[in-house]
Amino acid sequence: MFNIITKTITLPDGRTITIETGKLARQANGSVVVRMGNTMLLATVVSNPEARPGTDFLPLSVDYQEKFASAGRIPGSFQKREGKLSDHEVLVSRLVDRALRPMFPDDFYADTQVNVFLISADAEVLPDALAALAASSALMITDIPFNGPISEVRVAKIDGQYIINPPTSQLKNATLDLIVAASAKDICMVEGEMSEASEEEVVEALKAAHEVIKIQCAVQKEFEAAAGKTEKRPFEYVTHDEELRQKVREACYDKIYAVAQQGSANKQVRKEGFKAVITEYLEKFKEENPETYEEKLPLIKRYYHDLEWEASRRLVLDERKRLDGRALEQIRPIESEVDFLPAPHGSALFTRGETQSLTTVTLGTKMDEQIIDTAMAYGYGRFLLHYNFPGFSTGEVKPNRGPGRREVGHGNLAHRALKKVLPPDEENPYTIRIVSDILESNGSSSMATVCAGTLALMDAGVKIKAPVAGIAMGLITDDAGKYAILSDILGDEDHLGDMDFKVTGTENGITACQMDLKVNGLSYEVLTEALAQARRGRLHILGEMKKAITEPREDLKPHAPRAVVIQIAQDQIGAVIGPGGKIVQEIQRVSGATVTIEERDNAGFVSIFATNGQSMDIAVKRIKGIVAIPEVGEVYTGIVKTIQPFGAFVEFMPGKDGLLHISEITWERLETMDGVLQVGEEVQVKLVEHDKKTGKFRLSRKVLLSKPEGYVERPPREDRGDRNDRGERGDRRRDDNRRPR
Numbered sequence: 001m002f003n004i005i006t007k008t009i010t011l012p013d014g015r016t017i018t019i020e021t022g023k024l025a026r027q028a029n030g031s032v033v034v035r036m037g038n039t040m041l042l043a044t045v046v047s048n049p050e051a052r053p054g055t056d057f058l059p060l061s062v063d064y065q066e067k068f069a070s071a072g073r074i075p076g077s078f079q080k081r082e083g084k085l086s087d088h089e090v091l092v093s094r095l096v097d098r099a100l101r102p103m104f105p106d107d108f109y110a111d112t113q114v115n116v117f118l119i120s121a122d123a124e125v126l127p128d129a130l131a132a133l134a135a136s137s138a139l140m141i142t143d144i145p146f147n148g149p150i151s152e153v154r155v156a157k158i159d160g161q162y163i164i165n166p167p168t169s170q171l172k173n174a175t176l177d178l179i180v181a182a183s184a185k186d187i188c189m190v191e192g193e194m195s196e197a198s199e200e201e202v203v204e205a206l207k208a209a210h211e212v213i214k215i216q217c218a219v220q221k222e223f224e225a226a227a228g229k230t231e232k233r234p235f236e237y238v239t240h241d242e243e244l245r246q247k248v249r250e251a252c253y254d255k256i257y258a259v260a261q262q263g264s265a266n267k268q269v270r271k272e273g274f275k276a277v278i279t280e281y282l283e284k285f286k287e288e289n290p291e292t293y294e295e296k297l298p299l300i301k302r303y304y305h306d307l308e309w310e311a312s313r314r315l316v317l318d319e320r321k322r323l324d325g326r327a328l329e330q331i332r333p334i335e336s337e338v339d340f341l342p343a344p345h346g347s348a349l350f351t352r353g354e355t356q357s358l359t360t361v362t363l364g365t366k367m368d369e370q371i372i373d374t375a376m377a378y379g380y381g382r383f384l385l386h387y388n389f390p391g392f393s394t395g396e397v398k399p400n401r402g403p404g405r406r407e408v409g410h411g412n413l414a415h416r417a418l419k420k421v422l423p424p425d426e427e428n429p430y431t432i433r434i435v436s437d438i439l440e441s442n443g444s445s446s447m448a449t450v451c452a453g454t455l456a457l458m459d460a461g462v463k464i465k466a467p468v469a470g471i472a473m474g475l476i477t478d479d480a481g482k483y484a485i486l487s488d489i490l491g492d493e494d495h496l497g498d499m500d501f502k503v504t505g506t507e508n509g510i511t512a513c514q515m516d517l518k519v520n521g522l523s524y525e526v527l528t529e530a531l532a533q534a535r536r537g538r539l540h541i542l543g544e545m546k547k548a549i550t551e552p553r554e555d556l557k558p559h560a561p562r563a564v565v566i567q568i569a570q571d572q573i574g575a576v577i578g579p580g581g582k583i584v585q586e587i588q589r590v591s592g593a594t595v596t597i598e599e600r601d602n603a604g605f606v607s608i609f610a611t612n613g614q615s616m617d618i619a620v621k622r623i624k625g626i627v628a629i630p631e632v633g634e635v636y637t638g639i640v641k642t643i644q645p646f647g648a649f650v651e652f653m654p655g656k657d658g659l660l661h662i663s664e665i666t667w668e669r670l671e672t673m674d675g676v677l678q679v680g681e682e683v684q685v686k687l688v689e690h691d692k693k694t695g696k697f698r699l700s701r702k703v704l705l706s707k708p709e710g711y712v713e714r715p716p717r718e719d720r721g722d723r724n725d726r727g728e729r730g731d732r733r734r735d736d737n738r739r740p741r
Contacts (some may be wrong), residue, residue: 002022004021007019011212012212015165017035017216018221019033019137025044029046029047030141030142031231033119034130034134036122036125038121041703042117045138048115056302058101062093063116065373066374067082070375071377073603090408093129094409095131100114100148103150104147108237109237116134123376126168140221140223140229143232148488149183151182152179154178155176155208156170157176162205164210172633175194175197176194176205178205182210184218186207191413191418192513194513195420195509199535203531205553245303248300249303251284252281252304252307256590261315263325267354267491270323281300311495314540331488331540333353336350336547337350344362345559346458347360353488355450356393356438357437357449359453359455360434363431365561365596383422385435385453386403387408388435388436389438410445411436414453417455422464430563436449443491447469447472454469455549461553466507468511469538471502471504473489473537474494485526501514503531561611564606567603575627576695591616595619615638630697632688634686638658639683639698641657641679643673643679647660647664647665648660648673650699652685655665657697660699662676664699665700685699685701686704688703
């Protein structure tokens, strides 16, 4: 019944990946199941036979979704079912989309949908590194025009070695973690994070990843041949008019080049200049060809766009000059300002050219942690970064809705860049939220977010390891081998260029990167040159940022919550919490502070948050009192709890009572406790004895008092009185014992 085709890929360490088709989702144009360990992905592809009328782009949609059942879990949402894609799923969808999209023909416009579902989960095999392999394999066994195959792997540097698709348990020790997508010939997409890695390490990681991808692409070609899908469907959605193309070139190219050559730093001026050229031509064409104007209008706009693209690129390649007049490596003017907003816990305004980010930092408590609930992971996140891109930032009218895929992706890149320099959890009790609102945008707003986020963190007093800056690099090439690497690219240069390579890092190394390549044939030599140029640009930006602030503030803002973390022994956690939480609730009620307790690494961590010093002091004192170990010889201020005929019980530490015997209250002999002490009275005492067997404490007050003048020390008990008297008394006791009962 099933015509099943299976191919196997062997990784360098001997683990295998299988690709199978013919059993599931057979009505899709193409469907495959990719398996590694117990992780299984179902990828399907469907493409309409024809393009929609008027479409002049590829309507490609890529959706990756993790089924909770794949990991034996029920969703934690109110509906208890999978809903809209989570941020994590959106990020994986973007990875696959960015790898696939450049591989379709430029003039293929049919609606195409790629779905990748996680249907079985293995905790040791992360599915994100297999999603693009699954999608590409599904495309390869269809008649859809696709210039693949491509594949994708994760490469991590662990203990000095580059490991491909490492087990999850090993990944936590990685100093470099990249997802790399490529064809058999060229790398086309990179994204990941590093612990201040060198440029050389990044290039080495890409080379290691590409060697494995070449093998995976070769297996996909075998898979395609076995499925009998080497022939692709013919398509022709646009009928070109070469005579018209030439007329548009003759009339417009020189004028377009002249506008580009002006080198205006104002995006709007350039836009109006280019628009004037096409408007003039269209008016003339309509006047001369009224009967064919509407029919030819889409072609004229297409040809004009191609000329604008070509002229802008030739300006860079031939004159080494850019659209805004800058040199290739020149960074736009930078203005940085911290403490821009009075109320947030930290804020910064970062402006680079026509790109501007207003960023805030909010310090919250453990109660503000984000719940992470995906099929593969459940836990809490203490560092959040949100990126907002309103329409007015580009002078457009756009409804304010929830964040789109672009916003999620840009925010994630900035999040990765900054999390590498945050203090470790044991030194940072706060939940940190960064919000970047883009107020202007003309290129690299995600990199502006990294810079503004660094400044805002330092303004908030967060002790980051080092400042981080980001820069977006571009590349323009031609068929003759000529190329130009651009630093700090404009939005137009991103559109007309062949590469968008974002690099973030400190003075010591790279913390995150993201690369999308739109052209075939990027050599490692050019990539190395781009990384070196990016480093120079990054160091320049860091220098400009230091004009605003050089290091984190010594203290938090006055209105920011104060936090203290006290590490306690594991067996002391219960004492702080108390029965049913009674003790910790009482501490919060009395102090007004927020107290949270968690257990990790065989120890307890008590986090205290307060809005003023008095609240903090009260809470810290109470907690330290509970967990402190009483020391014989130490002096304590205690509270009289109860009074007995033989003395008083004094609480000298929270939860610890000791006996203050009547003979230890004062140097004078007391016959009775009446009127000597009152319940609730505060009294200074010294711990003179701790019986560890019984746990009892003996206190003394008199040793803290001066001896009265003429005081005669009472002799030790064994030296008091006459031994014969004691003997007689002893005899009497013995005689009493002899009396008949």
